[in-house]
Amino acid sequence: MIGNIFKVLISVKAKLFFGFLAMAMIILGLGGYAYVSTSNAGAVVEDTFDRPLMAINFARSAGQVFSQLEIDVIEQLQTGAEQQTIDPASITPLLSRFKADLKVSQDRSIAPKAVPFFKVIETELAQWEQIMLPAGSTVSAASITKAQTHADIIEQQLDIIVELQTGQSFLAREAAIARMDEIKKYNLWAGIAALTLTLLLSAWISVTIIAPLKAAAAAARKISAGDFNVDIPPGGDDETGVLLKTMSSMQRNIRDRMGQEQNLRALAQHRLSDSVTNSRDAILLTDTGGVIIVSNPQIGQMFPALADFDLIQRPFSNYFDETGAPLNEPCQFNSERREIKFNDGRWARVSASKTQEGGRLFIWSDITEAKIRSQNLLEAKEAAEAADKAKTLFLAAMSHELRTPLNAVIGFSDIIKSHYDQEGKHPDHAEMAGLISQSGAHLLNIVKDVLSVADGNAADNLNMDLKPVEMADVVNFCMKTIASEAEKNNVQLLWKAPVQPIPVYGDELRLQQLLLNLLSNAIKYNRDNGRVRVALTTNDKNAVCLDVIDSGIGIDKADLDRIMEPFVQVDSGFTRKYDGVGLGLSIVKQILTPHKGRIFIRSKVGHGTVVRIVLPALMQSQRQQSNP
Template sequence: MRWLSFFRTIHAKLIIIYVLLILVAMQLIGVYFVSSMKNSLTSNFTQDLQARAEMLSVLAEQDLNGSDGKMEEDSVESLRARVNNLFDFSGAEIQVLDASGKVLITSQGSHADYVGRKNTQTVVSRALQGIRDNEEYMVDEDNVRKKVVAKPVISQGKIVGAVYIAASMTELYDTMKRINNVFLSGMLIALALTAVLGVVLAHTITHPIKVMTRHATEVAEGKFDQQMPVFGDDEIGRLSVAFNYMTGRLREALSQNEEEKEKLSSILTNMSDGVVATDDNGRVILVNRRASAMLGVNENEMTGRHIAVLLGIDPEETEALYSGSSASTLLQLEPAGQDEPIVIRVTFTPIHRREFGITGTIAVLQDVTEQEEMETTRREFVANVSHELRTPLTTIRSYAEALDDGAMGEPQLAERFVGVIRNETERMIRLVTDLLHLSRLDSNEAPLRMQPADVMEMLDEVADRFSFQMKQKHIRSGMFVEQGIGKVVIDRDQIEQVLDNLMSNALKYTPEGGNIRIEARRNSEGMLSISVQDTGIGIPKKDLDRIFERFYRVDKARSRNMGGTGLGLSIAREIVKAHGGQIFLESEYGQGTCTTFTLPMLGEGREAQ
C-alpha cells in the first residue's frame, strides 16, 4: 500500500513521465536508426551481389559462346578458374548455367552433384527469359537466410546462359545484432542516468509543493500566523508570495466578520423553524435551509425576491404584518416536489433601529400541517361520532316516549317498539366496541398474538360461517388456495375479523344469484395475498380514495339500515398494517368489488389439500 501511495504522488509521476519521454524518444531514434542501418546494409549487400553477377555474366559470355551452346573442356576449366579466383567469398554459392538451365559450374564442392542438372528456381527462369533484375530471399535446409541473384549471359543478342549467386546473409544479421546490443546497452545506461536526474528534478519541484501543502493545512485549521517560505523568483516562488498575501487578507476578513457570523450562525443553527430575513423594502436577504425546504425553493433563488411574492400574501396583509399590527397568519402552500400542500404559520417581527425606524423584518415559518390535520380529523371524528350516536338515541327516545304515552297497553305494538329499541341499542354497542377497538389499535394497546395458522383451514371456517346467509340469498361461493401456501404466522383472531368484515360487506351488497369468491395466492413480492371478490353493486370511482376513512359510507342511509357502523374497513386496514401488510380495493360501479390484503409469508408452509 505504501508503494501504491508513492506512485500516486507528483514526485513519482514526474519521474515516470521523464523516464517515459526519454524511453519513447530513444525508441523512436533506435527504430529509425536500426531500420536505416538494416536497409543500408541490405542494399549494399544486394548491390555487391548484383555487381558480381553482372561482372561474371560478362566474363562468362566468351566461354559460353560456343556452337550449339556447348562448351569445350578447356572453356569450362577456364571459367571455373575465374569463378574460384575472382568471385570466391565466404558463405556464397556461384553457379554458371547454360541456355537450358543446366548447371555447368558450381563454386561449392559439396554441390558437385548439381552439375548437369537443371536449376528450376524462379530467378533462374526469369534470367533465361532475358530479365536482368532478379533477386529474392530464401531459407535453405540449414535454416540459413540467403540472398539469391540471377543474371542472364547474352552474346550477340542471344541468351547463351545465366549466372546464379546465392549468398548467405548470416554476417549481415550478426552485424545488425551487434548494433542492436550496443544500442540497447546505451539505452539502459541512458535510462538509469535519466531516472537519477528525474529524481533530482522532481524533488526540486515537489519539495516546495509539500511545504505549501503543509502550510495550507495549518491555515485551514486556523493558524493564520504561518508564513510560506519563498523558494525563488520563479512560478513557485510567486505562488508562495501570493499564498502569504492571501493568508493575510483572509485573516483580516475573518476577524472583521467573525462577530456577525457567530450571531447569524447561532440564530440559524438553533432554529428548528424556517427563518427569512428581509430589508426595509421587503427583499429577502437571508434564509435558512428549513425555510428553503418548507417553501420548496432553492436558497439562492429566494435571495432578492420580495417576501410577499414568495409567500403569496396580499399587499394589504403584508403591510399590516410589517407594521406589527398583525402578528401572524396561516398560509397553505404547495412546494415544488411535494404532492400534498402544507399549512405554514408565518410570524413577522419588525427590526427597529432607533434613528431609522423599521429597517427590515424577520419572518419565522412554522409547519403546522400535522396539527391542522389532527384538528380537522378530531372535529370530523367528533361530528361523526355525535351523528352516529344521536340517530339511534333519538330513535330510542321516540319509541320510549311512545311506550310511556300508552303503547305499553298494546302488546303487539309494544313488542315492536321494544324490538326497535333493542336493535338501536345493539347498534350503539357495536359502534362503541368498534371505536374502542380502533383506539386500542391506534395506541398499540392491542398486541398481536402471532401463531402459526393454516390458510386453507382459516378460509374454510370463514366460508362456513357465511354459508347459511349465502344460501338464503342464493349466492354462489368459491374458494381457491394456490399450491404451496400452507401455514403463516399471524394473529388468527384479528385476521379472521378482517375476513369477516370483507365477507360481510360482500354479502350485504351482492344481490341474489350473485357470486362471492375467496382466493389466496403468493404475489410477485413473495407475500401472501388474500382477496374477496363479489359481483355486487360496486363502488363509484369518486368514493374509492375515501373508502377506508372512518365513518365513510358510499350510501349512508342504506349502510345504516343494514347495521353498518362505517368502521369495518378502517379496522381491517389497521389490523393489516399491524401485520406489516397492505390492503387495497378495486371496484367497477355496477360490476362488483375486489378487496385484497397482503401478509408476510413467515414460517414453514405446506401444500393446500
C-alpha cells in the first residue's frame, strides 16, 4: 500500500500536479497580499484624507451654522428690555442643521483627543437651548448674557476640534506614507520570493521530467538512425524512468535480434552457397554491370568449353548472349521454348530473371531425360493412334463379316424350328433349333453393343432424334418387352403409372434402350422370387426422376466408381455366374449425355440396388418447337 502511494507521488503526473499547485499557491498568495495591500491603502487614504477633511469641514460648517443661529437670535432680541421673546420656529431649522453637522464631524473624527470636546459642546448646547428656548419662549437679559457665555464656549470647542483634526490628519499622513513604504517593500520581497520559487519549480521540473525526456528523444533519434550502441541514461521510478528503462530493454532486444539475424544471414548465405555449389543445375549471377559474381561447378559440366575458365569477375557477354545461349558451344537454341540442343545429344532449358539489385540470375537445367521421355510418349501416342485406327478399320470390316452370318444363322434356325413345330415331329430337334436361334440372337446383341461402344464412344456420334416423349409410354413399352425375361428368372415386376403426364425432350428409342439395359441388369443380378420396381416422379427442381429399384445381390461400395466403364463386371473371372460383356451401364451413360441427364447409383451388398436417372422436364419452348 505504501509502495503504491510512493509510486503515485513520484510519478510525472504527481510532479506536474504539485508543481502547478505550488505555482497556483504562489499566485494566490501574491494576489491575496496585493488585495490586502490595496485594501490597506484604501483605508490609509480614507483615514488620511476622507475622514479628517470631512470632520474638519463639518466642524467648520457647524461653527458657521451656530454663528448664524446666534445672529438670528440677536436680531429677535430688543436692546435694554428686561424680558425678551424668541420665536422657536425661526431658529429650530438652524439648530437641527448645527446638530447634524456636529454629528457628521463627530462620526468622521480621527482624533481621539477630540472626544471630550464633542461632549463639552453637547453639554453647553443643551444648556444654551434650555436658556434660549424656554417653555414660555421668554428670555431675560441675565439669561441672554449667560447663554452668550455658553455660545462662546461652543465656538471655542469647535475651533479646538478643527485644530485637533488637522493635527491628527498630519499624523495620519505621516503614518500612511510609512505604511505605503512598508507595502512597497513587502511587495518587492514577495515578488522576489515568488520569482525565486517559480525558478526553483521550473528547474525541478526540468531536471526531473524535461531532461530525461530530452535524453530519451536524443537516444531514440540515434537508434532510428542505426546507432544501436548509444548510451541511454538510467531512469528513476517515474514514467520517464520507465521510458528510459524500456528503451534500454528495447535496445538490448534489437541488438540481440540483429545478432541473431546476422547469424541467420550468415547461415543462409552458407546454405545458399552450398545449395548453389551442390545444385544439379548450372547457375550464374551477374551484378548491375553484367559482371559474373557467382558461378557454380556445374557450369563446366553444362558447357565443356568453359570448364577451364574462372568466370568470376568476368563479363557475362564474353561467353553468353542476353538470352543465356552459349557463344562458344556447338548447339542449337530455340528462343521460343528457351531450350538448347547440344550437338552431343544433350538438352538444356535456360531461365533468366532480374535481381532486386539490378543484376541477373541465369539457371541452365538439364532436360535430356525429360526430352527422351517426351519422345517416347510421342512415339507411344502415335502407336496408340495407329492401333486405334487399325481397330476402327477392323471393326468396320467385322461389322459386316459378323452380322451377316449371324443373321443367316438366326433366320435358318427359326425356319428349322418352325418346320419341326408344324410337323410335330422330332421336338428335340425343334428345341435345339430354338437354342441355336436364341444363342445367335444373344451373340448378335453382344456384337451390336461392342460395335456401338467401339465405333461411337463419344456421345456426339450417337444418332439422336430428339422430340417430346412421354416417359410413361417408354416405361410401359419396356415393362412389356422385359416381362418374359423377368418371368423366366422368377422376378416380379412392379410399376404404377403416374396420374399426370411426365414428358421429356429426347430420343424415344434411345430412352427405351436405356431403360431396357437397367431393367435387364436389375433382373439379371436379382435373386429367386426377387422384385424390380420402377417409379416415375418429378422433383422440386423441375426434373424427371426415373428409379429402378431391385432386391438383388447389390454392389460393393468400392466397385461403384468403375461399373460405368465399358467391359467392366463386378462378378468377373472364369467362374462368374452372370453372362454379358459389361456394356449396359456404359451405354446408359452415353445415352444420357445428349439428353443432359445424370445417373445416381445407391447400393449395398445383399440388400439390392437403386438406380436413379434424372432428366430435364419438357420446357414450354421445346413444346412450341415440336408443335409449330
